[in-house]
Amino acid sequence: MPDPLAVAVDGLTVRFPRSTRPALVDVDLRLRAGERLLLMGPSGSGKSTLLRVLAGIVPQTVAAHLAGSALVDGHDVTTTPLPELSARVATLTQNPLDQLCLPVVVDELAFALENRRVEPAEIGQRVQTTAERLGIGHLLSRRTAALSGGEGQRVALAAALVADPEVLLLDEPTALLDPAGVALVGRAVSAADRRVGADGGRRTMVLVEHRLDELPWLPERLALLGADGSVEIDGPTTDVFWERGKDLVAAGAWLPFDVELSALTGFRPDASGSEVSRALGAPAGGSGSTPGGEVRMRASSATVQRGGRPVVEGVDLMLRAGETTAVVGPNGSGKTTLLLGLAGLLPARGVTGGSVGMIFQHPEHQFLTRSVRDEVAYGLEHDDSAVEHALGLFGLDEVAGADPFRLSGGQQRRLSLAAVTALDRDVVLADEPTFGQDRRTWQAVAGALEGLARSGRALVLATHDLRLAARLADRVVVMDGGRVVASGDTESVLGDHELLAGVGLPPPPLLRWWRSTGLAVRPLLAALDTVPA
């Protein structure tokens, strides 16, 4: 008997009402039971749409026009009622706040089993087993509102897996997490690898994910959706990585660092520094950092309070015109609080300086108007040329009349950058400006931030994206538990891998490679970013 197909998609085309072009075009995809797929593609190529079709949400809950067929375990996902389909397919998305609906963790886990009419005695046993497998046994009696991001994602995963579905769909499950959270969720996903039923066979998985370097495992098969919504590449992950790496980079996808380096330069990470530097045209010496101008803001043993208590204490900073400072640290280390204190949004002592602009983590929180053009023009007095210039610079001309709330995530990020660029503030603070972005959007954001610093602003980045810090920062400040634990020039701080690992920011392969080349980090990364894909 041949292996049963867990997923069978044939000639699937999906078109949303009011949309000019189809989200998916003639997609064929067959997954055998137990097969694991890494789904890649530029933003807007329909990755999430495909997952939502497989989960039965499109078109049953979200209206869309479908052609072709999509079966999960032999069941038509477009017509099988969701409660029935939910026994076969489960989904984990980005944000635990979107997925956890009950006040206490144990009820969250029991929920899917109650809906399947499992006997209460068996529910208790299965909840316990699943929780222990995923390492969240200690969280069962906690209130969901009190969970951290990483804990919340693991609870959401357990709540999805407790009913032992045949197919697990993962839609950027680590986008909002810090490195420690990614590692925990990654391990939890691999712990959920085997099914309870079906003789402990492999669970079928479809994964959409950017942070491939940080996951402990990768699916064996890879499919790339093209910008037009059709399948462009489909094959074994390793083969596709090494043979079609350039195409994946061209699609804006992140790759494991060794694959990326090879696709861009033809070198493996063990190549000598001089070889790489010759190939990239990167200067072998010099820090690549810009000499700072006058001091625009100063923090001397600054304290920032939240809810009447000091949350950040003893911070010394000197922010100079044209200089970029990266504040790095795990979630909850006080990075955002420090930025809010510098921006005058939380009570702070010991901070003196000029006017401040700030980019928040979620662009939606900052929109003040109902059109992209008005948003960029906000705070400018009748300076139409500056507005048009900013719209063009950030590639927003085409959506200038659109409602900011209706843009895609990448467009929203560009808009918030355009708006802060148009305003002439001395200091610009950016809170996790690159979270959840594909390589192409990341490069656009990094370029825009670099432009802000070049134009004479003092720039501060709060981030756990060490690649961003290495690419842009002149100085790096490491925070942990509300205090600065290290600070210095970028190379000395990011070169201290014991220090980084000690605060829960294990250096990514990129930084380990950079240290082995002995080259200057900023020009090296800038050169990597300019290699045409």
Added chain:
Amino acid sequence: MTALAGRTLAGNSWLHRRNPTVKFAVVFVVSAVMLAVFDPWTPTVLYVLAVAGVRLGSRIPWGTLLTAHVPFVLFSFSLLTVNAVARPGEVMWQWGPFDITDEGLLVGGSLAIRTLVIGVGAIGFVLTTDGTRLMVSLHQHLRLSARLTYAVLAGYRLLEQLPVEWQTIRMAQAVRRSGHRPGTLPRSPRPLLRAAFALLVTAVRRGERMSIALETRGLGDGPRTVYRPVPLDRQDAVLVAVVLGAVTVVLALAATVGWLEGPSALGVF
């Protein structure tokens, strides 16, 4: 603060352990009965008994019980003053331009104390009843649809997040204004309206995603089991008997003594 925010007080008192639906029904019935009582003395006796009962049954600290009274006391006081000065009748004394009437004081006093009786019931209910258990119990004992009860629970989770989200949005918007003064957030109508719009958009989207999360985990209208059922036992019957018994006895005694007044005290029937 806990009491004012309407959050359940942690604890395992006798009232905490009672069936939420039964508690809800008891508070509802007593409140309904109070709507027909218009003399100030009967509700006063019931109020004293209710405070004693709630305190004994729930072990809520006196301080918390008192703080939770604040909104009800304010409402009571306004009922009393409005009725005292606005109701026609025999003038007892004059206060500035206002005539304070005998009838006004009696009816106003009755409405005020009635509010406190209902208030104490509500406080005892809210502070000893976990939201989830109430919803599970309404589903289990009153056959309320699972879709409805779980939508309410998800909505509660959404509400829990709104204060933080609201604060972030106001800060995120304030920093874009040129006249932003450090350490303050704008309080004028326009900025608040803009922040409210952003909050609405994010809340609606999150609500949609949560409803999808419930559906994809199998929530439907069909039969389902309950992992942690809410018990319904003899002690709940005791609660009903004690409360309704006490109310009946007080009403009967009040009628015998001649205190009890129905809606006719309003003078409109």
